[in-house]
Amino acid sequence: MGFKVGQKVVYPNHGIGIIEQIEQKQIGSTVLPFYTLRLASTNSVVLVPVDNAREVGLRSPISAAEGEMLLKNLADDFASPPTDWKDRFKEFSEKMRTGDIFAVAEVLKTLTYLSQFKPLSFREQRMLERARYLVISELSTVCRKPECDIVQRVDEALAAACAKHARRTTRARAAGANAGH
The missing domain is CATH 2.40.10.170 (Thrombin, subunit H)
Structure with missing residues (x-):
């Protein structure tokens, strides 16, 4: 290589x-x-x-087709993160260090979702900003579009992922409550 x-x-x-x-x-x-x-x-x-x-971990940027796949993955539901912020930060730091943009996108989705419900710690807020920058800049490069065009697509995908996760979480809580009766 x-x-x-x-x-x-x-x-x-x-x-x-x-x-x-x-x-x-x-x-x-x-x-x-x-x-x-x-x-x-x-x-x-x-x-x-x-x-x-x-x-x-130096690598070539993803392909345009992988860029579209990344946007699709950004809109998908995701696993619930560890509730303890130290465990979550450790797991997310490892994903960020891999250089794998799909792992970085998972961090971005999860931290975006969590930030809607509570303020993130300073370190998690910085990680969210870094993940967002990495995803947007790589997509901008591979899609050959200005970052401002990509931001809207990323925000729409993140909104879809957060809505799907919220629905699944609500259904799971309802099912748990019904099972307890």
Whole structure:
């Protein structure tokens, strides 16, 4: 899996970047090739060892077809999260670190839903904002549309997912209440 100069890539938890160059760096007595990656979100530069790119989670953006699948998944119901915020934060942090945009979308859906009922902790609020940015920026890139066009589609999908989850939760509570009589 080699990337080329000028290619767009996704750096886990930071989003879209562009490979600006592939350069040799001396580390101790060894000379190793590195990708020089400019992150779109911060305009900062990250060096990723070519040999470790896969372990780091550097990947190509999803395809346009996968982008449509991601929007569809965003509108689907989701599993109820752990109620303890520490367990939830740990689980969500692991999903964010994978770099898998579908896992990031699960975090986005769940935190969006939870934020409708109670204020999120500062850390969860930051994670929600980061997940939202990662999903919107990657969709914007793969759909070749401005982020403002993607935001509306993401918001509609999230609203659908939250409504489905709320209906399922209400039905489950009603079934539980009826079983108790």
